[in-house]
Amino acid sequence: MQIKPLLTVSALALALGTAAPAIAATAQANAPIAAADTAAPAELTALVDQVDIPFEKFTLDNGLDVIVHTDRKAPIVAVAVWYNVGSKDEPEGKSGFAHLFEHLMFNGSENAPQDYFQYLQEMGATDYNGTTNFDRTNYFQTVPRPALERALWLESDRMGYLLGAVTQQKLENQRGVVQNEKRQGDNQPGGLVFYEIVKALFPAPHPYDHTPIGSMADLDSASMDDVRSWFRDKYGPNNATVVLAGDVSAEEARPLVEKYFGPIARGPVNDPADAAIPELAEDVRTVMRDQVAAVSIDKYWTAPGITDRELTALTVGAQILGGLSSSRLDNTLVRDEQLAVSVSAGNYAWQRVGILNVSATARPGVEEAEVERRLNELVAQFIAEGPTEDEVRRAATSTVADTIRGLEQVGGFGGKAVTLASGEVLADDPAFYARQFEILATLTPAEVQAAMQRWLTRPSFTLVLEPGERDGSYEEAASVAETEADVEAGAPDALTVTEVRPAPPIESVAELDFPEVQHTALANGMTLHYAQRDAIPATYVTLSFDAGSSADPADMRGLEGLSLSLFEEGTTSMSSREIAETSERLGANISLGGGADRSSFTLSALSANLVPSLELLSDMVRNPAFDPAEIDRVRAQRITSVEQELRTPAAIAARTAAPLIYGADSPYAGPDSGTVASLTAITREDITAFKDRWIRPDNGEIFVVSDRPLAEIVGALNGVFGDWEAPAAAKGTKSFADAPEAATESRIVLVHRPNSPQSYIYGGQLTPVDPRGETYVDFLNANNALGGNFLARLNMNLRETKGWSYGVRGAPLTNENAVAYTVRAPVQADRTGDALAELIRETGEFLDTRGVTDEELTRIVTAEIGELPGQFETSGAILGAMQSNALYGRPDDYYEVIADRFRAQTTDSLDAAARAAIDPDRFVWVVVGDATVVEPQLEQLGLAVERIEMAGTD
Known part of the structure; x- marks a missing residue:
């Protein structure tokens, strides 16, 4: 179970259920895609009518x-x-x-x-x-x-x-x-x-x-x-x-x-407690310090709850001010004046009350007073001027498009069930989402301005968070002073059954119907992998290139990530602001990423707007400007992000562990995001050379899931990519020939992070597992007994039995050319040594004398087979599966036939796969925590302990 972050979901989204709500769509006829020279964004009212x-x-x-x-x-x-x-x-x-x-x-x-x-x-x-x-x-x-x-x-x-x-x-x-x-x-x-x-x-x-x-x-x-x-x-x-x-x-x-x-x-x-909307008597300002990389200035105002008539207007106003990629704060503070590395704004509403927030994180070297002054000026200017009609339409279209993208999901954190339930429980109307969309379709700039004027002119709370040693001390639980005997004293209470209610049988198994995947080639030779799903009027397109962070030279870590992020920051014909505005008008979402082995551009488009969305994608991929000013701006953002990683427990552990697991010279050793030194040294020529070597048609393939038939997709893709030719430069190559030697003995690396109420344990080793091999699936299911899910032994021990952790996981990190096995366990500081001892004991016994049991095998196989239909409910999941199959050379029907592989598994086959992969005597354990509390505990474990300070910013 978890509490979702309380300041991450807009009021409209919360009313609908989540940040990416899932609403069903009225069936729409498969009208042909509009020709490129006549294509125009669909009307907002037409999009709303689909919901x-x-x-x-x-x-x-x-x-x-x-x-x-x-x-x-x-x-x-x-x-x-x-x-x-x-x-x-x-x-x-x-x-x-x-x-x-x-x-x-x-x-x-x-x-x-x-x-x-x-x-x-x-x-x-x-x-x-x-x-x-x-x-x-x-x-x-x-x-x-x-x-x-x-x-x-x-x-x-x-x-x-x-x-x-x-x-x-x-x-x-x-x-x-x-x-x-x-x-x-x-x-x-x-x-x-x-x-x-x-x-x-x-x-x-x-x-x-x-x-x-x-x-x-x-x-x-x-x-x-x-x-x-x-x-x-x-x-x-x-x-x-x-x-x-x-x-x-x-x-x-x-x-x-x-x-x-x-x-x-x-x-x-x-009867839910009545809650008035409090108003501060005057402006309040607080300064806090913590392990953050840059100063952030946040302003907060109390606001009405979700059933208030101004909910939608406030949400749209916050989007325009700081939520959209093209927001007022983004354009001025980040793009034009470059006073901030990031900005945000949101309307966070609950049943009775809400919070309006605007925020800016200062660019290192810029005076926080200047950032705060400009932030206040821009808020006042927006209140005085109000938004334009185009801004309101773009915000509304983005919201509707995000909704339609989630149309397929019935459950989870934000599916249709959540949408109906939240409306019923919080607004006494399961169709509450529809009321909000009716308002959204006709919302005017004057309505938005009036709502923002009403609520953002009241006294505000300003919180400034500065880098430094954290102010104050943690509140700690009384249990940390108790002995283990105190905690575990007493026999378990007996179960009392007031009425016997036998579980009904499950008489059949639902079968996965994975869509047929078709393959063809575009006019430029790129392979197209296509599957049709007609549940929603949307199209997903991924351009995948054989690059990824493993393409980074060892002395230029972070090049791939920096380069990819610049593709959306301007083309030879469009500025970054124009790219953002165009995507918002279309309701398109273009994300860049891909991981260690692939660099990808993924477009999620409304099928009604597919051609202009593809034209935007094509311009970004083929014609990036790599403007020097944009490079400097984005470089500053990524350096700030790296500096924040160096202060965050999980990121510290991962950055420390990777070169120890893979070997410092491995393409997988990272850090993927780079270092301050490597990012600072990258030039425009390096970025341009990366594009020419890696982002090219002879190094990529295209994956599509759409409600539109293949012929129309091929025609649309050929219209925008068919004449794309590879540059004269040689295609990039990666070197995995010299595999690093695995560690010969287990040891502990302790990273001192003062004043930490928890320690973050990250253990890992390189395995000989081949992700294309027949025993790979056996290895995955063996891990489902050891560390792969909630019921796995590591989690049940440290969470459900000991109560020392919120959650523990063991998982393979599967890349194209290497598979590592890792264990991750955030544990309370006073139990760090005990917890690590349990992880070592549990893993060792699993591999030696206490392998997979018959009960675990039955549960795991039953779960894996039963979960298949739910795992591939959405087009996005199908798109990801198609890419995985291509990466690892699997057949198109891999996920349909894998159930037979599960049924053939035995305890012996799972034990053999785990024992061939994992050697607990070669684990490297990284522990991030307060060394003054943790080091004496670790010294009792009989392993060598190397203490290091938190990494610097070089």
Whole structure:
């Protein structure tokens, strides 16, 4: 379970469910793509008209609201259960309890007493989790259609039959897990900022006066009486909503919902606390210091909640001010005056209240007072002038396009189930999204200006975050002073079953229907891989080039990343601002990346706007300007990003570990993002040479997933890329001939990061595994027993048994020419040595005497087969699978036939694959933490310990 970051989702997006909401689309005829010389962006009203989520709603006699949306594109169903209770409903002294209880709800119920993730894997569930915020708690999973009845049984058991399974031991364990979740967030650069924002804007006793994660002291005080009272008062069926979205109708769903939820008795209904929108008496300014790379200036205003009539206008205004790529702040502070390396703005709304925010991160060397002065001036100017009609249309079109791009997903953090549930629970209307879109389609600049004037002229809270030693000290839990005997004392409480409710059988297996992949060539010789998916009117195009960060020369790390980022910063005919504005008018999204082995340009376009979107992509790929001023600006941004990595625990660990695992001279040794020195030394000539060697038609291939037929796609691509020819320069080559020698013995490298409440453990080794080999899949499933998922041994030990970590994972890092195995474990600082000892012991025993069990094999194989339909629900997932198949030389039907490979696996085959790959005696362990606390613990482990300071910025 996790709490989503609370300041990352706009109000409109939150109203729709997520930052990339998933809404169904009305079927649209396959009209031919417009010719290039007549193509124009589709009208906004036409795009809005495509958005529709038909549903049926009914209410059980016990008050449970049920909403059903039918989507037959895949044999899966999203099951979402939302409870009308969040952290704003917690009594004084019990902060964090709603979220703690969410964790307990995954620890078993009376008829399903094991960890719920076990039952979810048995069903082949995907996209499963639970979250808590100020206003609600939700649980969700997407399951194969044959497992729907089992999923309803499972959700109803924890709604109606939980308390008999909640024990003091489980409470103590999950308290520890949540406290480590808090430490993990607090340990990040700027991790204490949100506490200050909430304290300043919503002073006690306001219902929103504390964050959902709560305080250590209040978490320490949570008792079994609290658990029982909270469940009885807040988790009744008449305080909940169940949404089913996918391969099910209301007629099919109703008898199943009545069977499993109908007998649950009513409880009290939580009346969400009223919360006025507070107004500061005067402007407030606070300065904080932390391990950040550059000064950031954030301004915050209190604002109305999601049902306020000005929600959409405020959201669009924030997008125009600092949310769009072409925003006012971006254009002035980042592009023109180059006072900042990044800016942002957003409208973050909850049920009762919201926060408007604008932010700028100063370019190193620029006085923060100058950045703050200009930020204030630009906000005032925007309020006084208001937006243009074009700005409003671009913001609205971008929002609608983001929605349509998510049309396929039924569940997860932002699918159709979430959209309907959030509307019902927070706005008393499952179709709330439609009301907002109606406003969006006709929104005027005057409405946006009036809303911004009303709320951004009130007193604000300014928070300046400066580089330096963190101010103040961490709040720590009482448990760190207890002995292990104190924590583990007492026998487990017995399970009490109030009513026996046997699990319904899963009588069949849903089969994956992977779309047919067709291959052809464009006029310029580039290979085209194409699959048709017609669930939404969108087209995804990836141009993939055989480059990636492994193409960087050893003395020029970061060249590929810097070069790629410049392709969107201006062409020979368009400025970076014009590129951003054009993509927003089209509702197009062009992302650049690709990883270690490939450099890619991925276009996500509305099919109605495909030709002009492809023209924009072609201009970016073929005609980058590489303007010296843009190079300097982007270089400064990337250097600041590198400096921030050098202060972030996970990034410090990865940068330190890579050359130790692969060998310093390996193309995979990185750092992929480069160093300050390497980025500073790169010239325009280096960037141009990178393009000529690597980004060329004879070094690339194209992947497309679209609702349009192949012939139209070929015609459109030939129209914009057909005459693209390779330059005269020689094509680039990479060298993997001299494989580095693996480490001969295990050791520990301790990176001293002062004042860290957690340590970040990163272990790894290079393996002999071939990603194209027949045993690769056996290795993956062996790891699913050791470290690959929630139920794997490493996580269950350190999280669910010990309570020392929020989560542990072991995973292969699979590249085209090397596979490393890594273990990553953020753990509380006082248990660092104990945790590392457990990781070493658990891994060693798994490879020696305690290999994969029959129970693990059955669970893993069942989950892998059952998850296949859900894994490939979206066009984006299909696009990624096609690229993986091409990279590793797999057949087009690889994911359809892999189920047979899973069924043939045995405990012996998995053990053999793991033992051939992993040698625990050659692991290198990197530990990032406070050496004054951690080093004495590590010295007890019998391994050599090398202590280093955090890397400098060179």
